[in-house]
Amino acid sequence: MLFPLFAISGLAAGQTIVSQLHNQTNANFNNTPAYQQALAAAVNATTHASDCDSCFSILRVLKSVAELGEAPFAELSVAFCKATHEADPDVCDGLQTLEAPSVSWALRQMDIPSRTAQVFCEALYGLCPQPPVLNYTVPFPRPKPANATRPKVSRLEPIRVVHISDMHVDHTYTIGSSYNCSKSICCRPYNATFAPGSELASLYPAAPYGEYYCDTPVDLEESQYAGIDEFAGDRAFVISTGDMVEGFTWGTSDNEIVADVSDIYHRMRQSLEVVYPAIGNHDANPVNSFPPAGLETPYNNTYDYNTHAQLWKHWIGAEAAEQVRSHSGMYSTTYTSYTGACLRIISINTMFWEGVNWWIYSTVMSRDPSGVLAFLVQQLQLAEDNGERAWIIGHIPPGRSDALYDYSSYLDQVVQRYDGTIAAMYWGHTHRDQFEVSHSHPTDQTAANANMVGYIAPSLTPTSGNPNFRAYSVDPVTFGILDYTVYSANLSAADYHTTGPKWAEYYTFKTAYGSLLDPPYIDPLDEMTPAFMHNVTTLFQINDTAFQEYYDRKQRGWTPVGYGPCTGDCKTDEICQLRSSQSQYACMTPSAAIKKREAGGERVLHARVESECSSSRMVGVLHAMARDLETVMAVL
Structure with missing residues (x-):
């Protein structure tokens, strides 16, 4: 997930500046004294902001700029981005202009101060804590049946299901370009500095099958399909939890998104017989931009939903494809196993609970934007009535800091109501190999009250680790997960780029962790129940070797410069996250990843630290602003 670069531009409060801004016209705004004063005030306010009140002061003036129109707002944010050198000029121009409409819209709707403003401040700056969850009861057609329990496994021959996620296929990946660059993804000939044959590219040449810090070349994508055939040729189907498109977020267009996802799904269709996909935050233009239905x-994203509906129709059927069009990218379909048991697969659009989808910040935020919860409840009730089991698939895990507290909590209400029907949930987005355990008492988490597992798949893209995919062993009647194996291709292998990726078993969950429990839990036909998964987190508390092995596997087997063991607060927070399917209980403090660049535009190749083990994002931003203050003032 990328935070918009204009998030760094804060504006000082002050009635003089506000009134001057209101007196300007849209024309030639960047040549006016008010523009120059606002830019200078932005540096000052952001450098000294430290709490919610400071953030509200910033928002008041940001709103004043937004009320002048999208163009002035975009001009100011682009200028600030360039002045602080937070990104290359082309990145500033592209991303700020793409995201200005949604942010300026949100600011114009916003009362300041307000609860919405507080949520916005947390997502934008990390200055405010998210407010407590707003009391809301999700409506259900019927109460939970008294006999609703998790069924026992059948102990029949399992089926296999493959889980892929975050492919981020880059159709502009160029062999011989530099894999060390000043952008968020490399291995592209952005200019002569990074193009094949340049001095930098000669030092860091991109090889055919992908590089760390780069998104996925088509050859690596096709290699994954071959790996799936080799190790999961007996699969029943594949689930794909979003983010097909590469991370070139500052240069996307509607047409490019359509072309990219079309190419990827056409190749996927040639290789994988049955796929049940979900939409990701990168699968639209601009990134994270999903206006709620009726706004x-x-x-709007009509073009995006229509495109995905057409591309998915072959796998999900005509009725489900029509749901994709009419329900903001969501659908429900069924799979019947060889036993005759029926599984309902419900794909939801998680971007309506994402904190950086600026279109959800209406004056009073909706309790269910685009009817995600209503659609999910409708389909789960249908499954319960029909005696079906259900899987929920989506992109953003509800226990991550990306998910706003309210919506994560409301989703948990649905999970608690239908925990006898839902067999499991499946997510992506983090690029890491993880899981989340839900509990009926989230503030008193025990194995006895663990009642759901969310499986978070590692990514194909090698930006921050080796390419991975998962294969689950699944009970053919209950559709509970019995075990899973992660398969990996090691980019660091000496022959990776000469003979091509060699996919191999990385580890199997029960062998790695179930064997260490007392007593061991390794029967291949026993379900990895929520209680079992909770017990694995307890194992991590008392067995540091097992935990560090988990943490290394979570990182997908890559140890970049600066990487070290996860100890102390890092370990405590990591285990807390594994036990939390609600973001309000996940022990995560949002933080900014400030990338330091060397002279000549090179980025230092260093470990990208996740938010759970680093400081708040605004601390890093404020430090960057303070370092660049003299430079910013020099351009005013």
């Missing part, structure tokens, strides 16, 4: 705005 009055000239921007």
